[in-house]
Amino acid sequence: MSTILPILALLIFPGGLFLMASGLVYEYVDRKLVARYQNRIGPRWFQPLADVVKLLAKEEIIPHGVQPELFTLLPVVGLAGALTAALYVPLFGFESAYAFKGDLIVTLYLLSMMTLCLGLAGSNTLDRFSLIGATRTLTQLFSYEAPFLLALLGPALAAQSWQINEINSFSQAHMPMLVTQVIGFIVSMVGLMGKLELPPFDAPEAETEIVSGALTEYSGRGLALFRIGKNVEMVIALSLVSSFYLGGLAFPFPGMSPVLAGILNVLIFLAKTMGLLLFMAGLQSLFARLRIDQTVGLWWRIGALLALLNLLLVIVLKSLGVGGYWL
Amino acid sequence: METKKVGDKFVVPIGPQHPALKEPGHFEFTVDGENVTGATIRLGFVHRGIEKMAEKRNYTQNLYLMERVCGICSHVHGLAFALGAEKLAGVTVPPRAQAIRTIIAELERIHSHMLWLGVAAHEGGFDTLFMYSWRDRETVMDLLETLSGNRVHYSANVLGGVKFDISDKQRDEILKGLDFLEERNHYYLKVVTTDNTFLGRTRNIGTMSHEQADILGAVGPTARGSGVQRDVRVNAPYIAYPDFPIKMVTEEGGDLLARTKVRIIELFESFRIIREILDHMPPGDLTVRMGRRIPEGETISRVEAPRGELIYHIISNGTEFPERVKVRTPSLCNWSSISSVAVDHKLADMPMLLVGIDPCFSCNDRMITVKRENSSDEMSWDDIRKIGIEYYK
Numbered sequence: 001m002s003t004i005l006p007i008l009a010l011l012i013f014p015g016g017l018f019l020m021a022s023g024l025v026y027e028y029v030d031r032k033l034v035a036r037y038q039n040r041i042g043p044r045w046f047q048p049l050a051d052v053v054k055l056l057a058k059e060e061i062i063p064h065g066v067q068p069e070l071f072t073l074l075p076v077v078g079l080a081g082a083l084t085a086a087l088y089v090p091l092f093g094f095e096s097a098y099a100f101k102g103d104l105i106v107t108l109y110l111l112s113m114m115t116l117c118l119g120l121a122g123s124n125t126l127d128r129f130s131l132i133g134a135t136r137t138l139t140q141l142f143s144y145e146a147p148f149l150l151a152l153l154g155p156a157l158a159a160q161s162w163q164i165n166e167i168n169s170f171s172q173a174h175m176p177m178l179v180t181q182v183i184g185f186i187v188s189m190v191g192l193m194g195k196l197e198l199p200p201f202d203a204p205e206a207e208t209e210i211v212s213g214a215l216t217e218y219s220g221r222g223l224a225l226f227r228i229g230k231n232v233e234m235v236i237a238l239s240l241v242s243s244f245y246l247g248g249l250a251f252p253f254p255g256m257s258p259v260l261a262g263i264l265n266v267l268i269f270l271a272k273t274m275g276l277l278l279f280m281a282g283l284q285s286l287f288a289r290l291r292i293d294q295t296v297g298l299w300w301r302i303g304a305l306l307a308l309l310n311l312l313l314v315i316v317l318k319s320l321g322v323g324g325y326w327l
Numbered sequence: 328m329e330t331k332k333v334g335d336k337f338v339v340p341i342g343p344q345h346p347a348l349k350e351p352g353h354f355e356f357t358v359d360g361e362n363v364t365g366a367t368i369r370l371g372f373v374h375r376g377i378e379k380m381a382e383k384r385n386y387t388q389n390l391y392l393m394e395r396v397c398g399i400c401s402h403v404h405g406l407a408f409a410l411g412a413e414k415l416a417g418v419t420v421p422p423r424a425q426a427i428r429t430i431i432a433e434l435e436r437i438h439s440h441m442l443w444l445g446v447a448a449h450e451g452g453f454d455t456l457f458m459y460s461w462r463d464r465e466t467v468m469d470l471l472e473t474l475s476g477n478r479v480h481y482s483a484n485v486l487g488g489v490k491f492d493i494s495d496k497q498r499d500e501i502l503k504g505l506d507f508l509e510e511r512n513h514y515y516l517k518v519v520t521t522d523n524t525f526l527g528r529t530r531n532i533g534t535m536s537h538e539q540a541d542i543l544g545a546v547g548p549t550a551r552g553s554g555v556q557r558d559v560r561v562n563a564p565y566i567a568y569p570d571f572p573i574k575m576v577t578e579e580g581g582d583l584l585a586r587t588k589v590r591i592i593e594l595f596e597s598f599r600i601i602r603e604i605l606d607h608m609p610p611g612d613l614t615v616r617m618g619r620r621i622p623e624g625e626t627i628s629r630v631e632a633p634r635g636e637l638i639y640h641i642i643s644n645g646t647e648f649p650e651r652v653k654v655r656t657p658s659l660c661n662w663s664s665i666s667s668v669a670v671d672h673k674l675a676d677m678p679m680l681l682v683g684i685d686p687c688f689s690c691n692d693r694m695i696t697v698k699r700e701n702s703s704d705e706m707s708w709d710d711i712r713k714i715g716i717e718y719y720k
Binding site: 037038039040128129132135199200202203206207208209210211285286287288289290291292293294 | 524
């Protein structure tokens with residue numbers, strides 16, 4: 001029994017299958033929200049699932065000129081990276097399954113695996129659209145990664161810890177860092193959109209220029225896995241940002257029955273992540289696509305500087321001894 | 328698939344089938360990283376042989392054929408053909424018919440420009456603007472449907488007049504629709520001139536100087552965006568435009584922003600002139616009798632289509648069938664402006680640049696004679712077929 005439970009936790013709930021399924025739900029909510037913002041009807045609730053089922057049922061075409069092993073392996077590795085990252089993040093109202101000192105950094109790198117795999121997948125093919133898409137994906141990785149990391153380091157510095165669940169309990173006990181570190185919150189949200197290649201940062205897959213970017217040559221299973229991987233990444237990253245900036249997730253609720261506390265925690269999780277998604281969908285529909293040079297410029301000229309400023313503020317205030325409920 | 332390289336350059340093909348293109352065309356952009364170093368255009372994927380078809384049909388049938396040259400500006404094509412045929416036949420169309428023709432032409436301009444705004448926004452990745460402008464465009468589509476019964480091929484023209492009248496009820500509906508559209512377009516003008524992300528994709532992109540536009544023979548909003556005073560409605564007024572003069576809208580920028588602004592501001596002129604005509608609708612008949620045979624002769628008729636100057640050259644041999652109908656559509660004049668300004672832009676600007684001239688592929692594709700050494704100019708069907716097979720091998 002003691003060996004079965006962790007395996008179940010890994011494969012079925014809350015990781016693995018459940019995480020993938022909830023990724024589809026989040027994709028649906030995102031698509032529906034953007035559609036409503038754009039005055040469209042939007043997809044039906046099962047559309048993301050139907051897309052994935054259809055893709056899984058289709059033939060996977062391996063084009064000429066690619067290394068077949070790499071071609072089939074990359075989507076799996078990308079998805080595996082995202083799923084592994086889920087272990088260290090408090091998901092669906094549960095505390096993170098595993099934790100160690102410095103798991104924040106590991107989680108961030110696991111989340112970047114997806115982008116790296118995308119870049120590799122694009123450069124593995126001979127297709128010109130894929131090659132340009134891969135170049136743009138990797139260029140974008142180098143532009144948003146540093147500010148995003150810096151934006152998540154703000155809460156870490158405030159909590160004096162590099163461990164996600166410790167930062168989580170810190171933000172439970174203090175003023176939500178959305179208020180105390182507004183700049184960090186905004187940078188992390190926009191960084192998240194860059195990471196997920198959502199508009200206006202969708203230059204790597206701008207359909208009117210390079211068809212589908214790095215994924216142009218992908219079909220069937222590989223494409224489905226990449227899509228699931230992206231959805232999983234969205235759920236994890238949203239949980240990460242809500243646990244850091246929105247006053248934490250997975251409250252212990254001392255003295256309350258475990259079932260009631262669990263239900264409350266799930267509701268809190270849904271409210272916080274969906275709230276973030278609402279905000280993100282709004283940003284997605286507000287802007288025209290940025291060119292890749294504009295994206296890089298925006299991140300290094302404004303994003304990185306803002307994130308550094310945020311860090312500096314946290315460090316100075318901390319060393320001045322400002323603290324208590326606020327920091 | 329092999330990576331095609333020209334010298335050491337990397338070529339990105341756009342088309343014939345590509346998500347950026349709504350119609351087939353082929354563009355090859357030589358890029359160095361993200362920078363475009365060269366551009367070539369190849370057209371001719373949707374040649375339909377309409378000019379040849381016209382020789383086998385009588386003038387009435389041709390009117391319907393010509394409306395199908397373009398799926399967006401169907402009215403002006405019919406109009407230009409009818410104007411030419413009427414000029415040859417020496418027929419004067421009654422003023423009420425001319426007023427109705429003008430109203431339909433301006434309504435068509437509104438629908439075409441709003442469609443363009445949506446497409447341009449989509450190419451720039453601004454899907455919200457795309458959805459909004461197309462939603463509001465439905466208003467003018469509904470108006471056209473109320474008037475003619477059709478959304479796209481209104482078929483308003485007959486030789487010698489128009490097919491339908493505008494009743495008082497329809498008039499009120501048009502006025503109501505125009506008020507709504509005017510308000511919306513003020514909003515869109517504000518969006519395209521103040522939204523920083525959209526400005527980042529249009530300002531100083533594809534800048535064409537006044538001289539360049541003049542030399543390249545650009546027409547329509549593309550030319551007017553560079554400050555060239557070129558608008559047939561003003562330069563050589565036709566139908567009701569002499570009585571209801573239009574003010575030419577020009578911008579000096581020459582970039583995509585200027586072209587966008589020209590197109591939107593032009594709409595306010597269209598709203599104004601439709602209102603004016605509806606207020607002073609001349610009474611009278613809708614048609615005048617016109618014989619099936621057109622006297623011998625040749626003529627040129629020019630109209631201002633939403634994309635620019637449209638020219639019809641009709642040669643009549645005195646029978647029911649035209650000897651030759653030559654169509655010169657505005658897109659054809661504007662292509663060269665793309666290839667000459669594409670260099671030194673980013674690859675990401677190319678779809679916007681292509682759309683900037685509001686291209687219409689199918690209406691400008693035409694027959695090209697292939698001349699090879701050691702072969703006569705005349706080619707048999709089998710020869711053409713053989714060349715085709717060899718080319719695509």
